[in-house]
Amino acid sequence: MQRRTFLASIGAAAVAIALPPAPAQAKAHARGACTYTWKNAVVNGGGFVPGIVFNETEPNLIYARTDIGGCYRWQEGSRTWKPLLDWVGRDKWGYSGVVSMATDPVETNRVYAAVGTYTIDWDPNNGAVLYSDDKGDTWGIAELPFKQGGNMPGRGMGERLVVNPANNAELYLGTPSGNGLWRSLNYGRTWARVEEFPNAGNFVVDASNPVLADNQGVIWIDFDQIGGKIYVGVADPDDPLYVSEDGGATWQAVPGAAEALGTADGNRTIPTQSAVDNTNGYLYVVTSHDPGPYNGAPASGDGGRIQRLATQTGEWTDVTPSYNPRGVIPGFGGITVDRQNPGTLMAATRNNWWPDEILYRSTDSGQTWSLSWDYAEGQNRTDRFVMDNSGSPWLSWNGEDQGPAYAVKHGWMIDAFAIDPHNSDRIMWGTGATIWGTEELTKWDAQGELVGEDEAGQRVALPIEKFTVGVRAQGVEETASLDLAALGGALVSAVGDVGGFVHTNLDRAETMINTGWSTGTSVDFAQFNPDIIVGTGNVHGNEKGHVGVSTDRGRTWRNASRVEGVPGDGHGGTVAITADASVIVWSPNNTEVTPVYSTDLGETWNLVQGLPAGAKVRSDRVNQSVLYSFSGGTFYRSTDGGATFTDTGATGLPTAGVEDFRAVPGHKNHVWLAGRGDTEKDIAGGMWRSKDGGATWKPIVEFDTAESVGFGKAAKLSGYPAIYTSAEMNGKAAIYRSTDGGITWVRINDDDHQWAWSGSAITGDPWIYGRVYLTTNGRGIVYGDIAD
Template structure:
């Protein structure tokens, strides 16, 4: 290593070789499909059945577009036509199915301009129902009521459930009328969270109500006891079981979209902040004696997770992901829904993952949420099958979380940047407490060399840094052209000292630990990049880049270090959002790339 140290530190702020030559660009057909997570993984604010065509229904998500229901209870995405130029189309604010021509669907689009207004529901030409909450939700609102309006005499009556009046801590939004039995209603409190959300049902036009569960604090220990009148089934999304371990929230939260099939009184669906639930035996509720209804996850095909990080080890799992809201996943089979991370189960977002290139059974993940009940770093030594809270992580009381993390090639060293609650870049070796790394700017992007255990890379603006002592100290060794920002460093899985850097001034390549750089032809700006198996064993790795080439933002691949680029057709919503992609390249399958999106889950594509 002494020879390497001399090579690194003997070059101070050397200017990278500027090439950025014009490159040939062709289009290449690609096959895309979702990596199976299933069950949604995000907020579903509305579900609408068409009133004249049996089985036709639509759902909208807050950031993942709109979907159409299939006959097998699965869903088909409808708004994957939106491209980078029309990024605001990825949010669906409202949708309406045509009551005259069911082939027509109307959607109002826009990102995060949603208003969760009270809704009016019609049971017949002469009665309207109005649920109300005093907040826009889905997390606020402390009171509300349900009113019934009679058109014939222009009068209202209050049909708020008695338990809601007594509780006086939530409002109402989700409501549906059984069109086969117009006096039968379903109602959901908008933001009841303890011990769970609830569903209420009336068969007499709202004069009396029953609940899908009750709860109490019976003797002798007076602890919480929930008495469900439903059967819970998440077999289509088994990760929900892991995610909800220790939680009483099976019915859900943030319920707004609630719908009874107008042609089938047994078929019902509702959206939550996690998935779409429902079933096909709703009238069991009305049986005497009462029978349990089924509450099942029925969101197969809805892939709504917002992906924060991906890593593709050369052995063991095919893919490990960090996602918003529901933690993340270890995929050993891309077609099967796996459990979420466990021990610790963070109640929300994971912000990053990485693996040890020379010891790929070692994986690290990072929590992206404040106020967790566990430390914010967890590691695995068995390919993600089991996890352990990292002993050197800051304490829960320190509340340090989020950012990005890199694991050294052998897996014994972690480098952590952009964390909330800590100013600077931190390093930990062999489980020791994290301490500040020196010589590296606050907020720098980082990566480990995938084969040399003592080497880490970093960049900030146009400045490039290297550490040869396991991340303890860094030194600037080069300047990346006229870049004003650096986005990602992608180390080769196959060759020590080889890596790529994406910047506001294109993509840069080094084969000698950053002593020299060459600017690749083609991209004038690049965001996420990933290096995977090359076209030939003796050639360079295949490089995937979310980049601008010839003024067009897209996903590209080069097999010859930028002399030629293939533009990969992107048919999924956020696959066309180049600046928001999260990439990982398969080190074992040539041309295969994983693309994390902001609201459409993870895609895998290959030529």
């Protein structure tokens, strides 16, 4: 393909839960393998979006990357995002962590993603650069000889991956862990280290902590298109910036960079992001004392600066905003330049935390700045825009405004921050939970100042016409979901970081379950009275109980009483409720806390007898007095409503690696268990079933391993419930279904729908034959229906 230069080239709607299909239709579908359609239960966001990249030459071509949930392409017609990495399978699950993206400004169909989730051994595979010639619809893979950190500290810095606009076959990649600067000369197909580049970085956050001990390395690459220079930011406070003036053949440290970028009020800092104004000849560099995304202010002084380098003269100017309503600036996250209006740029604070982040805007190349909000009349706050969270109502976090600390915030961890290069009115920014945006940005400049002084010299709010900022995360489903319960007409979920949801319409984002969970870990409902739902999750502090209870099908919730001796941080564990709702059993995720049971919906608790701490618990779906538990290779059963458990004496189960077990609706004493084999005990297989309450077990030999098991509407009247599992068969990890009680199994997903890892929970729908819901680690709550 002929190489072209930059200059030469210038000029699914989800289905709401419905009534069950007719038995004849269900029977027809049950005869063999069938095709599925896959969608998300809508949450809109739910995780960290560390990068948003606009193509510089094609309008409306926008990409977003997430730390564990893949990457997305914007669809202007529907104003939604399309997921691009659902094809990633369990064997390469780390490819769902996207550390950087690059969109080609010359051949705009080309896009690239640097992938790999951890630089430590949590991810067994090395990283890669994915390359696409069709805007991400299909991908090739260039494997790398080192790991990358899409979910490591510093993942919001960059972009580490870039296309050279003067020679779009050439790409550069900045790497962590001392691996230096890498380059491809053939559209990302092969890569080699740039041996001439002299500095691989040396900055670590905390050498004593394995997660924080990694060298942050080479952080970003940017291009001065006026002088043809290439700039590279490095995590080294003593030598933080390098430049090449001969197309990458040689590299020199930029004079004055250490003084400008390596210190801030006595703190050692690194250049975390950059932005170029190729009209006025400026390189803007943001510095921070920490790579983020979680850092707060340093022990003393400001945590970062905004420095401006005149690329033609080499002059450095500190253009840091001089004013922050809360005092010390903890550091800066994203920075962006308006390419339609040179001299206009914006920057975001990083982890200003209380009462909110601050967005700064300058229209004079950083000489003066205006703020997104300010104090007037003491602690009263005045704002330039209104935050509309109707696209994701849960973004209020079930809170209320408390003075200047609004329930709906600008966000936090704002590293992704980009003005549309084709439209000065559009900006998007990513946070730890969503994407915000507006198409009214230039109204900011007509507003003037937010505050002034009255006759007595007191600060007062000035009248301005506010514009609206709204959710722009539609289609970005990034939650890590941990457990599911399908009631029929409602889907209840336990979700990492955002607690959980009750969906009565899968096509609508809901408010979160109001229990104060930082992470939901387990949910259950009373089989004979599904209006009664219980859940548990991690909580902070010791004010609220971990267990939540709803008696109106999830519309309202209350926290059960706290259990003395259970620490407040974490420890959600598992929870079960008997089929008649008479007993709740809760097993905290704590190796020193005995499970407890309640006969009054969590008002009071009693110690369970016979169970070890941390044992998983489930209820029989028919027998009202029976519950089950598993721990360390031993299967337990209670016949007195959870007061006491005894070892069933079962043999042939693994001592470890059991991920899930569930009781079967409509079948007393039927239990299925999913896990892995046990080489020490010579136990093969990954799934077992019991028809006698866990006393004896039969292995399902088709599976090598299984992560989860669940049940849904039977294929025919009076038939055994459909069984669903996320499991591995003949070396292929996939979603499988059985309609004949586990005698035969068919795969129901395909290679385009694998979601990296989808193991912690799976369940069918009790009303709709064939519908299955499954959890993922970063791609939200996925559900599938048999295709018409």
